[in-house]
Amino acid sequence: MQGGSCHRDIITIEDVSFSYEQKQVISGLNVSVKERDFVGLIGSNGAGKTTLLKMIVGLLKPDQGKISLFGEPVSRFKHWERIGYVPQKNAFNPLFPATVREVVLSGLYGRSKLFSRVTKAEASKAEDAMLAMSIEDLADKRIGQLSGGQQQRVFLAKALINNPALLILDEPTVGIDAETQENFFHMIRHMHQRHNITFLMVSHDMEWVRSYLGQEPIQMNGKLRFYVKHSHELENCVENDLTHSLKDLRKSMDRRASFVF
Numbered sequence: 001m002q003g004g005s006c007h008r009d010i011i012t013i014e015d016v017s018f019s020y021e022q023k024q025v026i027s028g029l030n031v032s033v034k035e036r037d038f039v040g041l042i043g044s045n046g047a048g049k050t051t052l053l054k055m056i057v058g059l060l061k062p063d064q065g066k067i068s069l070f071g072e073p074v075s076r077f078k079h080w081e082r083i084g085y086v087p088q089k090n091a092f093n094p095l096f097p098a099t100v101r102e103v104v105l106s107g108l109y110g111r112s113k114l115f116s117r118v119t120k121a122e123a124s125k126a127e128d129a130m131l132a133m134s135i136e137d138l139a140d141k142r143i144g145q146l147s148g149g150q151q152q153r154v155f156l157a158k159a160l161i162n163n164p165a166l167l168i169l170d171e172p173t174v175g176i177d178a179e180t181q182e183n184f185f186h187m188i189r190h191m192h193q194r195h196n197i198t199f200l201m202v203s204h205d206m207e208w209v210r211s212y213l214g215q216e217p218i219q220m221n222g223k224l225r226f227y228v229k230h231s232h233e234l235e236n237c238v239e240n241d242l243t244h245s246l247k248d249l250r251k252s253m254d255r256r257a258s259f260v261f
């Protein structure tokens with residue numbers, strides 16, 4: 001959403017409209033998200049936030065207009081491993097049979113492909129992602145038996161397993177207690193500033209959005225409001241000390257977040 005020639009377009013939304021049957025939800029939306037932006041998407045219930053995210057990740061098709069990811073139209077985009085998507089929280093049946101490790105591993109594969117055998121390299125990626133989210137001790141637990149905050153970290157680990165360049169989060173802190181929320185926000189702020197990740201996050205937490213992304217939205221469309229922060233000065237295109245590896249995420253976070261979270 002900001003200028004600067006060295007910052008690639010990560011998401012480009014051009015004149016996009018969407019309706020469910022007769023009901024128009026999004027109309028004539030134009031937004032661009034640049035590399036290393038943190039975009040907070042705010043809007044009242046039913047404003048179309050989830051609908052927009054679903055169009056961005058190719059689960060819904062706009063009636064009109066065009067959405068591109070990394071410069072490629074969504075319909076032709078193939079590098080889904082570059083995108084981590086955490087959908088709105090679902091209540092888990094406590095009897096759901098998958099373990100934490102299996103849920104995290106499923107982030108390695110496309111939308112439909114199921115895995116049968118896990119290679120060493122894949123297992124090691126899952127371990128790194130679980131370590132990064134401090135859930136390695138939960139690896140063999142059933143996902144349905146975890147608390148809401150723990151489940152949320154599992155879904156983040158799943159979204160992070162491919163070391164994505166873009167993380168899309170749909171109300172990630174709903175149903176999580178205040179302390180866990182605070183630690184979660186601390187962690188994603190760290191990831192934004194140190195790990196070269198672009199964020200698009202739907203949130204109802206106005207206080208956090210305003211404190212990190214600024215008081216005023218950079219763009220509005222209908223009931224949707226976009227708050228944006230870039231992680232560094234636009235003219236400073238090269239930062240050599242960014243941590244890129246998932247393995248380093250937990251190490252590089254300060255003590256507060258790694259121990260309380």
Ligand SMILES: Nc1ncnc2c1ncn2[C@@H]1O[C@H](COP(=O)(O)OP(=O)(O)OP(=O)(O)O)[C@@H](O)[C@H]1O
Nearest residue numbers: 020021023025043044045046047048049050051052
């Ligand atoms: N599958 C569907 N069929 C028909 N209408 C739908 C469908 N999904 C969503 N809607 C409607 O479209 C509108 C936008 O829904 P959406 O879920 O995108 O809103 P939202 O901004 O994410 O809301 P919330 O904050 O409640 O999650 C709502 O009025 C919703 O009822």
